[in-house]
Amino acid sequence: MTANTFSLLxxxxxxxxxxxxxxxxxxSMLLFYTIMLVGTYLVSSVIAILGSYEPLFVSxxxxxxxxxxxxxxxxxxxLVSLTAVVGGYLGRGPSAELTETDEYIMMPxxxxxxxxxLAKYMRRILRKLGFAFLAxxxxxxxxxxxxxxxxxxxxxIVCFIIFMEVxxxxxxxxxxxxxxxxxxxxxxxxxxxLLFIALAVYIPTLPEATANPIxxxxxxxxxxxxxxxxxxxxxxxxxxxxxxxxxxxxxYPIAFLAVAxxxxxxxxxxxxxxxxxxxxxSRISRMIRGEIDFSESRYNDPLMWVFLKDFWSKxxxxxxxxxxxxxxxxxxxxxxxxxxxxxWLPPFIIPSELNYAAVPAxxxxxxxxxxxxxxxxxLSFVDEKENIYLLKSSPFKASDIVLAKYFLxxxxxxxxxxxxxxxLAYFMRVEGSFYLLTxxxxxxxxxxxxxxxxxxxxxxxxxxxxxxxxxxxxxxPAINIGFGVLLMAxxxxxxxxxxxxxxxxxxxxxxxxxxxxxxxxxxxxxx
Amino acid sequence: MNSVKSIVERMxxxxxxxxxxxxxxxxxxxxxxxxxxxxxxxxxxxxHYREGIPWKKTRLNDLAIQINDLTKKFGKxxxxxxxxxxxxxxxxxGLVGPNGAGKTTTLRILAGIIRPTEGSVLVNGFxxxxxxxxxxxxxxxxxxxxxxxxxLKVREYLTFIAKIYRVPPIDATLRMKEYVDLFQLNGLLDxxxxxxxxxxxxxxxxxxxxxxxxxxxxxxxxxxxxxxPRGAWSLKVHLKKLRDEGSxxxxxxxxxxxxxxLCDRFVIMNEGDVVGKGxxxxxxxxxxxxxxxxxxxxxxxxxxxxx
Numbered sequence: 001m002t003a004n005t006f007s008l009l010x011x012x013x014x015x016x017x018x019x020x021x022x023x024x025x026x027x028s029m030l031l032f033y034t035i036m037l038v039g040t041y042l043v044s045s046v047i048a049i050l051g052s053y054e055p056l057f058v059s060x061x062x063x064x065x066x067x068x069x070x071x072x073x074x075x076x077x078x079l080v081s082l083t084a085v086v087g088g089y090l091g092r093g094p095s096a097e098l099t100e101t102d103e104y105i106m107m108p109x110x111x112x113x114x115x116x117x118l119a120k121y122m123r124r125i126l127r128k129l130g131f132a133f134l135a136x137x138x139x140x141x142x143x144x145x146x147x148x149x150x151x152x153x154x155x156x157i158v159c160f161i162i163f164m165e166v167x168x169x170x171x172x173x174x175x176x177x178x179x180x181x182x183x184x185x186x187x188x189x190x191x192x193x194l195l196f197i198a199l200a201v202y203i204p205t206l207p208e209a210t211a212n213p214i215x216x217x218x219x220x221x222x223x224x225x226x227x228x229x230x231x232x233x234x235x236x237x238x239x240x241x242x243x244x245x246x247x248x249x250x251x252y253p254i255a256f257l258a259v260a261x262x263x264x265x266x267x268x269x270x271x272x273x274x275x276x277x278x279x280x281x282s283r284i285s286r287m288i289r290g291e292i293d294f295s296e297s298r299y300n301d302p303l304m305w306v307f308l309k310d311f312w313s314k315x316x317x318x319x320x321x322x323x324x325x326x327x328x329x330x331x332x333x334x335x336x337x338x339x340x341x342x343x344w345l346p347p348f349i350i351p352s353e354l355n356y357a358a359v360p361a362x363x364x365x366x367x368x369x370x371x372x373x374x375x376x377x378x379l380s381f382v383d384e385k386e387n388i389y390l391l392k393s394s395p396f397k398a399s400d401i402v403l404a405k406y407f408l409x410x411x412x413x414x415x416x417x418x419x420x421x422x423x424l425a426y427f428m429r430v431e432g433s434f435y436l437l438t439x440x441x442x443x444x445x446x447x448x449x450x451x452x453x454x455x456x457x458x459x460x461x462x463x464x465x466x467x468x469x470x471x472x473x474x475x476x477p478a479i480n481i482g483f484g485v486l487l488m489a490x491x492x493x494x495x496x497x498x499x500x501x502x503x504x505x506x507x508x509x510x511x512x513x514x515x516x517x518x519x520x521x522x523x524x525x526x527x
Numbered sequence: 528m529n530s531v532k533s534i535v536e537r538m539x540x541x542x543x544x545x546x547x548x549x550x551x552x553x554x555x556x557x558x559x560x561x562x563x564x565x566x567x568x569x570x571x572x573x574x575h576y577r578e579g580i581p582w583k584k585t586r587l588n589d590l591a592i593q594i595n596d597l598t599k600k601f602g603k604x605x606x607x608x609x610x611x612x613x614x615x616x617x618x619x620x621g622l623v624g625p626n627g628a629g630k631t632t633t634l635r636i637l638a639g640i641i642r643p644t645e646g647s648v649l650v651n652g653f654x655x656x657x658x659x660x661x662x663x664x665x666x667x668x669x670x671x672x673x674x675x676x677x678x679l680k681v682r683e684y685l686t687f688i689a690k691i692y693r694v695p696p697i698d699a700t701l702r703m704k705e706y707v708d709l710f711q712l713n714g715l716l717d718x719x720x721x722x723x724x725x726x727x728x729x730x731x732x733x734x735x736x737x738x739x740x741x742x743x744x745x746x747x748x749x750x751x752x753x754x755x756p757r758g759a760w761s762l763k764v765h766l767k768k769l770r771d772e773g774s775x776x777x778x779x780x781x782x783x784x785x786x787x788x789l790c791d792r793f794v795i796m797n798e799g800d801v802v803g804k805g806x807x808x809x810x811x812x813x814x815x816x817x818x819x820x821x822x823x824x825x826x827x828x829x830x831x832x833x834x
Contacts, residue, residue: 003691011679011687018678022719104670108638108746109691110663265642265659272641273601 003111008119016123033474037138045141070235071207073228077221078205081167085201088171089178089194094259095271097124103272113267114260121256125165132157134474156231159245162252163224169255170201170220176259179266214243220255223247306396306404310380314412327415334422347427358430360488366436367484369424370443371477373417377409377451378476381458388459398523402452402516409448417444442487442508447480449515454479456519483511531576532569534704542704543568549696550575575697581740587616587665588652591744591775592637597646599632606632608799610646614775616742619766621790622779625828628796630779631671634746637777638668650744664692667736671748671779673729677721681712681731684720688735699738706734709761725753733762743774750778751785763789787820797828 024030097120106116136143136154143153174197181190203209210216217223226244230236314320337345384391391401421440425433454476461472490507494500538546543564547554550571552564592614599607607629614620622630635641637648639659648655650662675684685707689699707713710730715723720731729752736745745766751759766776766789780786786793793810795803803810803823810823817823817831825831 003693007687007690011676011683014683015676015678018680018683018719022678100672101674101676103640104668104672104674105676107640108663108666108668109688110660111691112660268639269641272635 003109003115005115005118008106008111008115009122012119012123013126016126037134041138041141065234068235069207070225070229071210073235074205074210074216074222074225075207077163077225077228078202078219080163081170081205081219081221082198082202084167084171085174085197086194089174089197091171091175092270093175093267094121094168094172094263095175095267097121098268098271103268107268107272113265114263117260117263117267128161128165132161152231155245156228159224159227159248162248163220166220166248166251166255169252169259172259173255173262175270176262176264176266179264179270217244217247218251220248220251223251301400303400303404303407306391306401307408310383310404310408313383323415327419330419331422334419334426337426338422341426347429359432359436362428362430362433362436363439363484363488365424365428366421366439367443367481367488369420370413370417370440370447371480371484373420374409374413374444374447374451374480375476376412376416377406377448378455378473380405380409380412380452381455392523398520399516401523402456402519405455405519406448406452406516409452410444413444413448413451436491439487439491442504443484445508446483446487446511446515449512449519450476450479450483453515453519453522456522460522460525530705531572531580531701534701534708535565535568535572537708538565538704542700546697546700549700572697572701581698585740585742587742587744587773587775589615590649591616591651591665592620592746592777593649594633594637595647595649597633597636597643597648599629599636599641600644605799607636607643607796610794610796610801612777612794612801614744614777616773616775617770618792619770619776619778619790621786621793622777622796623781623783623786623793623824624796625781627798628828629799630796631748633796634668634671634748634777634779637746638666639663665742665744667739667743667745667747669729669732669736669745669747669750671752673725673732673752675720675728675732677719679720680717681720681723682716684731685735685738689738692739694739698740702738702740703734706737709765710734710758726755726758729753730758737765741769741772741774743769743776745769745774745776745778747776748779749782751780751782759785783820783824795824795827803827 023033094117098116102116102120136150136157140150143150174194177193177197178191181193184190204216204219205221210222217226223244226237227241227248228234230239230241230244336342381388392398417440421437425437430436454472458472487504487507490503491500494503535543535546540561543561544554547564547568550568552567552571590613592612594610594612597607597610597612598605610629610633612620612622612633622633624630632641636643637650637655639655639662642656648662651665653662655662679687685703686699689696689703694702707716710733712727712730712734715727715731720728723731729750733750736743750762750766754762763785766778770776770791778786778789787807792806793803794801795810803813805813807820807823810820810827811817814823814826817826822831
């Protein structure tokens with residue numbers, strides 16, 4: 001006798017609903033949500049006022065049509081599917097959605113793995129749609145200023161979500177293929193299948209294979225590329241996006257059902273190994289971490305001790321190695337592009353008459369890039385999980401803990417942002433972009449402080465320390481974008497005045513110290 | 528039947544009305560006297576259980592838990608090596624050992640969370656690998672670190688578990704009331720699990736297990752964790768009662784007093800190996816120099832440290 005799938009689905013929806021109910025009935029949470037939504041809406045309005053982006057879009061359309069073709073766009077989106085397949089094969093596939101509670105509650109009950117997968121997936125897709133709706137709501141002013149139509153844009157976002165979900169399923173399929181191969185073969189040669197899977201996914205997206213548009217639309221990434229081209233009007237065939245939407249929507253249930261059928265005990269096993277002895281670290285992580293005992297450090301300063309503890313703890317995660325690798329390779333390429341300026345890869349030159357829109361757009365991109373990179377700062381406290389109470393009860397000053405977290409965050413955020421800024425410097429050249437790029441430094445300083453502050457407040461709001469409440473997680477970018485806009489306003493105000501070199505540092509110092517003081521206060525107010 | 532009647536008497540008004548609806552008792556009057564409702568429900572229940580309480584007729588397989596040559600490796604680390612273990616109905620077996628001995632890994636394999644590298648695990652006669660759903664049907668598992676969905680209320684969680692195991696609604700309501708009373712969760716039924724203390728979370732998980740009808744096959748990893756003395760006492764008494772009624776229980780613990788008080792037989796593990804097995808008397812025979820269970824444990828897991 002097995003559990004009823006419907007009960008599992010209802011349970012997941014009930015948890016989502018209860019989560020929402022708890023949020024809106026908790027005044028502090030509600031306040032944070034309100035600040036987040038209203039704040040982002042206002043910021044979005046301010047950015048919209050700074051520049052009308054419609055002419056910029058027209059210009060970008062011309063540039064894209066002149067420098068690229070349909071085949072290239074399809075191949076580029078094919079890379080997304082390729083990455084998903086490779087990521088699924090090397091990673092944990094759909095089991096990444098499972099939690100420790102699922103392991104203890106759901107895995108021992110008489111339910112089939114696919115039933116749990118369906119329930120978890122339902123929750124995932126509902127959350128995504130909710131977030132997409134909220135995001136659409138708060139960027140309404142930007143949409144209006146760009147003269148974009150809401151319904152087509154909403155449809156495009158839905159298509160994007162479907163496309164990303166199809167990629168998630170493709171990753172799930174390659175995860176299952178690996179699991180099955182691992183059970184049957186021990187030879188390392190079995191992993192050569194990844195090459196075949198990758199080729200099978202990518203070859204149909206190459207220009208030679210996409211010459212026949214109708215046939216090629218059977219591939220989800222091609223269908224999505226087709227939808228984008230038809231909806232945006234760049235390199236459009238002129239036949240409307242409907243065929244692409246139908247093909248993409250057909251691919252979605254097929255991929256979904258394929259994963260649901262393939263999900264088996266390995267779905268549990270791969271997750272459970274994460275919490276088992278010896279399953280925690282990859283070989284490469286063990287290789288690079290060596291046998292360093294940071295407790296033997298000659299530094300006796302608590303700030304340095306916390307800094308080193310965090311640094312080496314991070315180093316013991318496989319992701320950290322890839323982050324450093326990305327930094328070195330990314331910086332090498334960015335420096336090569338900026339110094340050599342190869343003729344075969346020209347930058348986008350935006351006409352000077354569009355500077356009134358291009359400069360704010362450039363600044364906006366700068367703020368968004370730094371914001372993405374500064375997520376590391378948010379995690380500096382969140383990664384501590386329950387250990388935060390150990391840290392708090394240790395004989396360190398709260399300010400030392402906060403400063404240690406802040407300094408390491410600066411390093412982490414810089415490592416992440418630097419290559420992207422390098423690419424931005426090369427590809428997106430607007431008037432004064434060289435000077436505007438220096439704004440990255442104050443942005444990194446402020447955004448890292450915001451991340452540390454928001455992360456420090458997580459234990460004040462919830463007992464689930466590894467899972468920041470949604471309003472906090474969303475409040476983080478909202479606060480950052482607000483500060484970014486303020487910074488832009490200061491630059492605009494003092495653009496022709498030498499006082500800028502006094503006002504800007506003073507502003508940054510005050511904001512950073514204020515945020516770190518709030519973080520220290522949060523640490524002191526843990527229950 | 529008397530126990531069912533007393534559960535009904537202890538129910539509050541909302542619970543009585545819920546049960547009355549489940550029993551299709553007509554509630555047409557705007558007001559109904561409590562005593563009358565209790566009597567009506569008791570009468571309906573007598574009719575409902577006319578042929579006896581169904582779970583009292585169920586018997587477990589003669590070897591409720593059977594672990595054969597179990598080995599589990601994580602990479603090159605051997606967590607459990609060649610474990611053989613059997614638990615029969617009417618037995619409580621203690622899985623005892625120091626940290627890292629392989630106890631939790633054994634229970635996770637038994638619960639069907641991870642698969643063994645070698646060997647087999649049979650629960651109620653069903654191979655966990657080949658027939659996981661049948662094997663899990665009678666199994667109740669308490670993890671080492673109690674955790675549950677924070678956004679569910681206690682009542683919702685218990686109802687969910689009852690639905691997962693397809694416990695008939697009337698049975699579920701009665702059993703829920705019985706165990707909510709036993710583990711003193713009455714005031715917390717409408718609390719979110721995320722707001723519970725560790726002890727109350729452990730109680731909730733235990734009630735979740737007992738909502739299913741007996742006989743049980745229980746795999747309990749440190750079940751006393753977080754419970755206050757009263758809660759711990761209630762649990763121990765209840766586990767002994769379940770054993771006497773024909774359940775099979777495997778308890779992993781390193782609280783030796785609990786093991787001694789609760790278990791009929793012991794399996795002592797150290798670094799993945801079984802280093803001792805049997806009743807307390809048999810273990811005494813294996814370690815003539817040891818006088819207490821603590822000394823037996825230390826003797827078998829590396830020797831008694833010198834003072």
